Amino acid sequence: MRGCRCRAGFTRSLVTLCGIARVEWPGRQFLLETGVALHLAGGETARLAAAEQGRCVVAEVLFEGGRPAEYATYLNSNYGTGFPAANQKELAACLRTFARRAKRDGAREGGGGKEGAARLAFRWFLMTHRNARKRRDNLGGFLKGGREELARVASEHGFSLAVLAQHFGCSPSHLASQLQHVWQQPAAALLREARWDCALRLMETTGLHLRDIAEKCSYASVPAFHAAFKKRFGLSPGAFRAQPAPARTAVSAMKCKRPQRSGQQATPAPVRVPVATTPAPVTESASATSMTRITSPAVVPEAPYYHFDGGEVDYPFKKPFRLAIQTISNAMQWGLTLEGSGVFEVGGHHITVGPGMAIMFPQPINATWVSLDEKPWHRVWIKMRGAWAIQTMERFIEQHGWLVSIPLRSKPVALARKWVSFWHQESGRLSFDGCEAAFEWFLSWRDLVESGRVTPLAAPNMRQFSSRQFFRQIKSITSYAREVGYSRSHLSRKLKYQWTETPQPGTFLRRQKLAEAALDLRTTSLSVEEIARRAHYAHTSTFIHAFSREHGASPLQYRLHAQRQQ
Structure with missing residues (x-):
């Protein structure tokens, strides 16, 4: 095992090219599997070691500046500690380009090539972000996935119903009811079986130490995992591994109660998610002689996007x-x-x-x-x-x-x-x-x-x-009229002139806020309570009632339907 510390002002990316590496920080550790990237902001210390016998190759790339650190922090907070970097061919090509750039810039006096280096750095983080987003699970995809998908996603969130619910942006009770509806099994029992699926897969297909498997399956210690495994399967983890492959498969098949999806799932009632028809501002791309309407508010990313x-x-x-x-x-x-x-x-x-x-x-x-x-x-x-x-x-x-x-x-x-x-x-x-x-x-x-x-x-x-920004910050037409220097009646006349189909200004403001709330439900994992607060509703129940009346579905139903369509 070797220790390494990234200098202040540098961001460090680690990606395993083959094998499984163990990365340790003070008080925690992470298994870096093949093709998975890990970003460390400047100043963080980590120790690396091969997690199993055999060859293990880890590539390391250093980035200077504040933007890489911001991007790394965003990815870690939104996609977990590790996420897929790319397919092997794309990853190898990207790393070869980095190596050529470093060699060429190192040969130049003063380093040179800032534009090319900036483009490479941004494309690296964008590539890992793109792949992470492709595999990021939404609730609909998670519910439609098979047993392996259930175990994989649950393992990334510690087999915790509360953490999974936070990841999907819903309440634990809603997630539990959805899991039970699809799998015809209580959520706690389902996650318990997924935990054993994960443990068996790691023991059958990898040479990881029991310490790493216990950590991956969210056990506090190796003795705790050993005792639970023996109680469940009737033999110790070592004895299980010592058996030939066919015997191990037979033991896992007989002893582990595999969760099965319901054979006759009730078809959920269709959720009406109409295209938003909220009157919107006339934009530069609109005709000068006619008014226009947009289908949804523009996306306002609170993330490292251009x-x-x-x-x-x-x-x-x-x-x-x-x-x-x-x-x-x-x-x-x-x-x-x-x-x-x-x-x-x-x-x-x-x-x-x-x-x-x-x-x-x-x-x-x-x-x-x-x-x-x-x-x-x-x-x-x-x-x-x-x-x-x-x-x-x-x-x-x-x-x-x-x-x-x-x-x-x-x-x-x-x-x-x-x-x-x-x-x-x-x-x-x-x-x-x-x-x-x-x-x-x-x-x-x-x-x-x-x-x-x-x-x-x-x-x-x-x-x-x-x-100031209108729909995110203005609570009423009166306050906005004061902001732009109009009387309320004059602003109302202006609004009716700009948007020929606009109803009363208060109704217009409410519809735009609910349209932006719908956008938040489709594109973020914010809780309903937070979205209600952003829309300036004093009570979540009032927001849910207004949203349901406008869109024909509750906020959670709307989010689930949108995720299924995606």
Whole structure:
């Protein structure tokens, strides 16, 4: 066994290429199986050893900077201590690329190759994240899985009903009732049998020490596991392993009561999960002469994503387009005029934006777009959501300001025009391809800024005109009217003008909050109580009643149905 400590400021990734490695921290340990990755933030100490006899190869990659540490922390907290890295072919190719990059950069004076290293590091974490998300279980998939799937998922969560329920974002009682309905067996007995399935599989197929098997099956000590095993199967673990393979299989088949799925499962009543028809803000991608409605609120990732939305349009605004009541989430917008011109009015400033001029501003913001004489205005825009995207763009803005002139034939313009349609199509969900494309756009923008071909232009600090996020933070129409400087009656008239099918403002606000709650149920594992709090409901029961009336299903029924459809 060897000890190793990652230097402060570095994040360390370990992945087993063959065999099983044991990784130990003070007070805990983890079995790193083949193809499974483990991320350690800077400063963490761990000891490595082969967990079974034979060859064991572990690859180690070091990353410098704060973003890898953030990504590692996020993955560990959301997907467990270890998660699948990739298939062997993809993993080997990625590690060879890392080795070539390290060798080439090491031969250069000063290290060099920062852009390539940044791209490799991001793709490594994105690759492991993509594979972890593919295998992350939702409740519907877990219930439909077989006995092996039940044992695998339960082992990752300590065979604890409470921990499993937290993972799936439901109450323990709901999970217990669902398990009993599907398997026709009490949840406690089912998890007990899954525990023995896991123990038998490890003893039959690996050479792991009993200490590691006991740890994997959530036993406090080897004697406790030994006693429980002998009581259950009538022989000690050592005697079980000493038998030939056919005899071991016969013992496990006779002694272990395998849980069986119900042969005649009651078909659950269909849950009505309609497409949300909540009136939504008119976006840049909408027609200038007609109002629009979206199927769901935009995804606002609270994770290490670069989440973009965007569009390319050439129509003018027939009337002033007020941004104060257009955005439902915090964002940073980048807009470039390709042909024609428009006027951006903010805080008494009138900024005319012509060809080659890119303007950036935070959203929500108390500002207005005006088209000049209703002439065609060709423009491309990107809306950046999520903390990482906003923070990255803010760093660039600190260098060159909120308004710049750039070459129309530059790479950021080409990438924006290539990807905006895809980003817009994927705006309702978290897309790894869209995230990688957004990262590429940021790299191209950085290159353009550092090349000196970006000319800063005079513009005010847009931050001073930003308003708070609407649906997540505004509790009432009255408070929002006060925020944007309107009377309640004037804001109500504005809302009815922008959304022709909007009912009373209070009803509009309630429907948008319930639409965002539905989004949380589909894309997060937050509890119903937390989602009710985020939607500004004082009591969970009131939220459940309102949600059921709006969507035709309770929050948990809605989440389960959405997971089954996925």
